[in-house]
Amino acid sequence: MSVKSAQKQLFLRAYDELSNVLFKHAYFRVSNREVALDMVQECFTKTWNHMAQGKEISDMKSFLYRVINNLIIDYYRKSKSSSLDSLLDDGFDVVDQSISSSETISELSLVKRHLNAMPPSDKEVIVMRHIDGLSIQEIAKLLDESENAISVRLHRAMKRLQSLITKQ
Amino acid sequence: MTELENILHNIASQVSLTEVERHQIRGHLETLVSADQGTFSPVSQPSVWLDSLFFIRRHTLSVAFVALLFFTGTTGAIADRALPGDFLYPLKTNVNEEVLGWFSVSDYDKAELSIRIAERRLLEAESIENKEVDLRVKEDHRRLLESQVNDADIQATRFEKPQDVEKKDAEASSQIEKQSKTSESSQTTMMSSAPTIVDEGGAEQASFQNSNIYENNVQKREELRRIFKTLQKKVALLKKEKQFRETLIPTEAQLLKVQKMLLDVKKIKNDELMMETSADLLVNIENMLSDIEHTLISLENSVQGSSLNRKEENQDKEIPKPSERNNKDQEYKGDEVSSPGVL
Numbered sequence: 001m002s003v004k005s006a007q008k009q010l011f012l013r014a015y016d017e018l019s020n021v022l023f024k025h026a027y028f029r030v031s032n033r034e035v036a037l038d039m040v041q042e043c044f045t046k047t048w049n050h051m052a053q054g055k056e057i058s059d060m061k062s063f064l065y066r067v068i069n070n071l072i073i074d075y076y077r078k079s080k081s082s083s084l085d086s087l088l089d090d091g092f093d094v095v096d097q098s099i100s101s102s103e104t105i106s107e108l109s110l111v112k113r114h115l116n117a118m119p120p121s122d123k124e125v126i127v128m129r130h131i132d133g134l135s136i137q138e139i140a141k142l143l144d145e146s147e148n149a150i151s152v153r154l155h156r157a158m159k160r161l162q163s164l165i166t167k168q
Numbered sequence: 169m170t171e172l173e174n175i176l177h178n179i180a181s182q183v184s185l186t187e188v189e190r191h192q193i194r195g196h197l198e199t200l201v202s203a204d205q206g207t208f209s210p211v212s213q214p215s216v217w218l219d220s221l222f223f224i225r226r227h228t229l230s231v232a233f234v235a236l237l238f239f240t241g242t243t244g245a246i247a248d249r250a251l252p253g254d255f256l257y258p259l260k261t262n263v264n265e266e267v268l269g270w271f272s273v274s275d276y277d278k279a280e281l282s283i284r285i286a287e288r289r290l291l292e293a294e295s296i297e298n299k300e301v302d303l304r305v306k307e308d309h310r311r312l313l314e315s316q317v318n319d320a321d322i323q324a325t326r327f328e329k330p331q332d333v334e335k336k337d338a339e340a341s342s343q344i345e346k347q348s349k350t351s352e353s354s355q356t357t358m359m360s361s362a363p364t365i366v367d368e369g370g371a372e373q374a375s376f377q378n379s380n381i382y383e384n385n386v387q388k389r390e391e392l393r394r395i396f397k398t399l400q401k402k403v404a405l406l407k408k409e410k411q412f413r414e415t416l417i418p419t420e421a422q423l424l425k426v427q428k429m430l431l432d433v434k435k436i437k438n439d440e441l442m443m444e445t446s447a448d449l450l451v452n453i454e455n456m457l458s459d460i461e462h463t464l465i466s467l468e469n470s471v472q473g474s475s476l477n478r479k480e481e482n483q484d485k486e487i488p489k490p491s492e493r494n495n496k497d498q499e500y501k502g503d504e505v506s507s508p509g510v511l
Binding site: 003006008011012015016019020023024027028037040041044045048107108111112115126130131132133158161162165 | 172173175176177178179180182183184185189190193194196197198200201253255302304305
């Protein structure tokens with residue numbers, strides 16, 4: 001197996017294993033399916049270009065997360081989307097994706113709406129923890145903060161989200 | 169809060185890449201990957217393995233157990249035949265060899281293990297020498313080889329007797345003298361056989377002389393290699409005597425170094441500038457082999473009236489003892505090639 005084909009295998013395998021998680025992450029951060037899809041492709045493209053320059057990637061998952069987080073930040077800066085736009089997107093998306101669940105669709109869309117309205121730093125940790133399913137340790141590593149700091153941030157964010165929902 | 173978490177999980181499960189979307193993106197990436205002509209970093213073996221290594225470090229005990237099971241199982245066995253650049257090579261070096269390390273407790277065991285591991289590296293180096301392996305992989309392997317041979321050497325010093333250490337120092341300094349003399353003489357031969365460029369006819373003569381020297385080097389190298397093999401077998405034989413096991417550790421380490429030097433010489437191709445280095449290395453190797461042989465002879469002689477003597481006598485008579493006939497046949501064949509005590 002040549003070096004290049006080994007890297008190719010590795011790369012495609014990373015895509016197969018991690019594309020879905022990264023998509024979910026992007027989607028819940030930007031609330032736009034098309035944008036999220038583009039981001040996933042862009043994220044992997046950038047990663048491949050990085051590899052093609054002979055640069056080593058010691059932790060593929062972390063690297064991909066960092067790339068996509070940067071893309072999300074760039075998106076925030078560029079985007080002028082008001083919370084209203086994203087609410088509309090939410091509404092459509094929930095209808096498209098719905099599968100049978102015990103909660104009503106409205107309940108889910110409510111939570112989604114409020115999640116979306118949260119400040120980026122809160123949203124980030126909530127999405128990473130409860131949407132992506134990352135552990136506190138993993139999040140701390142990715143965001144380069146202490147586990148304690150992440151724990152606190154998450155706790156506060158969840159409280160805020162809860163209060164937003166119950167106020168309704 | 170838990171209810172909220174549940175809701176979030178439900179929301180999460182509702183959103184997913186559809187198969188169509190997934191394939192679409194993959195298609196784009198496959199095109200990108202096939203087209204790309206970039207240079208790659210070969211050292212980063214699939215990072216999946218690096219993730220595995222982190223896992224291993226976190227769950228050492230259970231992994232050790234599994235690794236042990238694996239060791240007797242297929243994957244581990246297959247990995248043991250892996251060469252640098254192979255997918256399973258990290259399993260060989262980072263897991264299998266690590267596991268062996270856990271079970272070597274005594275100084276002797278540790279030294280033995282480090283020697284065996286260094287030997288493995290040398291065998292691998294020989295195997296990949298002419299193979300299509302990426303240069304970076306070869307370089308990294310070389311670095312690993314050097315450090316492991318060095319490690320084995322250091323471990324072996326624990327078994328050196330004080331008088332041996334003094335002897336070593338004395339030999340080292342005399343070797344340096346020999347080397348400088350040899351290089352001087354080889355320099356003069358070089359100079360006489362490689363006249364200035366002005367002389368065109370002479371230049372042809374020079375390259376002819378150089379190729380001669382090269383041929384000599386190759387022959388010498390082969391000869392020394394044969395001697396090395398013989399001594400290696402001798403050591404294996406002597407090790408069966410328990411009393412010699414520890415004493416032989418430094419000798420084994422020396423043989424390791426010789427093997428490495430033989431490999432280095434092999435690498436030096438027909439390069440004028442390197443001819444000297446090659447010659448020096450050969451002289452060095454010859455001296456080392458000579459010393460090793462003396463050590464082995466003295467060990468053999470120190471055994472009086474033991475089975476070893478009987479074996480040697482039998483060897484001279486070429487009549488192996490009935491009980492040992494099957495085992496010893498191989499070794500006897502090897503020893504017949506060059507009789508002991510003659511270099």
